[in-house]
Amino acid sequence: MLRVNNLHAEAEDTQILKGVDLEVNPGEIHAIMGPNGSGKSTLAQILAGHEAYTVTGGEATFEGRDLLDMAPEERARRGIFLAFQYPVEIPGVNTAYFLRTGLNEIRKDRGEDPMDAMDFLGLIREKLALVEMDESFLKRSVNEGFSGGEKKRHEILQLAVLEPRLAILDETDSGLDIDALKIVAKGVNSLHSPDKSTVVVTHYQRLLDYIVPDFVHVLMGGRIVKSGDKDLAHELEQRGYDWIARETATDSVADAVGV
Amino acid sequence: MSGGDAVSESKSTDRREWYLASFRGFERSLNGGTASSLHRIRRAAIDCFAETGFPGRRDESWRHTNIAPIVRTSFRDAPDSPPPGLSADQLAPFTYPGLVGTQLVFVDGHFAPSLSSQETALSPHHSGVVVGSMATALKEVPDLVEPHLGHHAPFAEEGFAALNTAFIRDGAFVYLPPGARLDAPVHLLYLSTARCSEDPGHGPGQEGEEAPVTYPRTLIVAEDGACGSVIESYAGLEPSALYLTNAVTEIVLGAETRFEHYKIQRESGGAYHIASLHVTEARGCDFTSHNISLSGRLIRNDITTVLDGEGVDSTLNGLFLASGEEHVDNHTSIEHASPDCVSHEFYKGVLSGHARGVFRGKIHVHQVAQRTDAYQTNQSLLLSDDAEITSKPQLEIYADDVKCSHGSTTGQLDEEAIFYLRTRGLSRDVALGVLTQAFAGEILDLIGCEPVHKRLAELVSAELGATLHSEAPQ
């Protein structure tokens, strides 16, 4: 589904990604972990099409098509969804209108009829229940004045409405208490299916108790330096990242001397 | 905005003669109706104009607005009778579906009974409410009109207001007796039928070009405890016609009145519109002005409200859209002349193309006006690199116990918000439209009258859609 190959990227003349490889197949859940500033959000934003980053090498394809050539909206319409680490507040844009406009743009692309306000209300009520959000949010401006947890739940609500093929969740767990974390995880799990994939970017192992990954990758210094199964997450929880840093340092020395 | 001050000064003197001659012609046409108290005011006004003429660029309050194209043009009175065949259908785009109140239509400055919702020029309701044409009101109810007409909006040193006052002929008069309630807003539609310039090579504002001028005059008097709202619409039938609307509105509010005033400005793309609104508010008044400006070549609004009694709550809201070569200048002035009053002001502008915007918000807190609470915000959105806004808050505070704040921001749309919307499937164009409309919508949402709100939302959406389309990279 998603193939990232030796991806290099920079922003404002600083190299951030230095050769990322990642392959995500239908039905898989991947977790990307790593210390702060290692490039996790950069990777997620590049996959969604953020123009602040310049890809300087490598490639990324989605279902066989060149992803890096596509406008952000085209990626969304083809089924890529990014839950933002920092959801953007949009004063004056009503949340219901926002959700319905996005959904209808995506439906239009799929050749489906736009959903009218009544049908949409039926759908949105069901999705609101899933993330345990109140209907009153629909009348408010997008993310404006939402608490941290409400913003994150709102991202999952959008995920539930748009039903993408590939969901990338960037630190959706940060700032959530345990109850909210369970709600978010329940939402993500119920939307997951054998033809869909999920990439969970997280800082902590905690979320992975509820969204159980098939693969765990460690992103450090702009590269995926280690991959494993869910046990790797537990190991990281206990031992931190330093040992990996040391391991990779040795590896690269070994690489350099050609062992 | 080329210079040549000396040249324009001398031209402006020439043009003064033109208006004085025009006034003498107007006097002759009054057929002896020059003995009235109104005519004494007209004469005082034309004397003021003869003295000071048009404001110049050195006049601080006109520094950012070049009126040379207006001074250059020979404006003639618009024709007396409306062009034959003007039908209610042609008015439809300028009305508000669902609005049930009285509608008075003025075509080129003259009351048009056949297009208005009332046949008679004046309709004294049972309740004592009077709504009608100024010309008729001056004849039938002079006792209600004369104490106020020309007594509130100053014309000394105000060239345009002086000309409007000198040429008062018709307009609208609304009177609410003590305690009266208007169930639905009164709509005053000032329509211009000026045609486009015949010769396409002869652009607007050429030396000596002739074009029609109207001097709409509105007087609204609400006695103690009255409650109501009036919508003033200004519009041009021909999309790019050249003409001048020089309008003055006086609103006199008694104690404890609740009043809402809407000014919806949709002049032709080639038109000049210079207007002043003067509001006097007595004790305990609750007043709101909505000033919405959608089109016109050069627009200037002077809005002054005098808080002339304790406990007044006064609100000035405004939205202006300017594209292409348009120039919009809003000057507001809030006179806190009494203690314990509150004023709120919220103005927004959306500028694109080479448009220029000016906002000056003066808050003058007099020495007696203790415990004043005044709050002003001005936000501008620039959709192109060539658009410009000049924003000047001006706080003059002479009392010591006051709360006064102001904020002014100018910027582009938030790129992060655009990206966020695009990741949800909206194209860049749609995202820009959504965000721009949200920006403007914040002012429109303050409009309580639903038919007006709905119609304006449509108009703003259409206007912004067209603007964004023309700004989009080809």
Ligand SMILES: Nc1ncnc2c1ncn2[C@@H]1O[C@H](COP(=O)(O)OP(=O)(O)O)[C@@H](O)[C@H]1O
């Ligand atoms: N738009 C940007 N411009 C400049 N530097 C950036 C930008 N985005 C991220 N960075 C830098 O790239 C590095 C990685 O950031 P980020 O991807 O946010 O890390 P993570 O999500 O893993 O914490 C940081 O040093 C950050 O400051």
Ligand SMILES: [Mg+2]
């Ligand atoms: Mg991050």
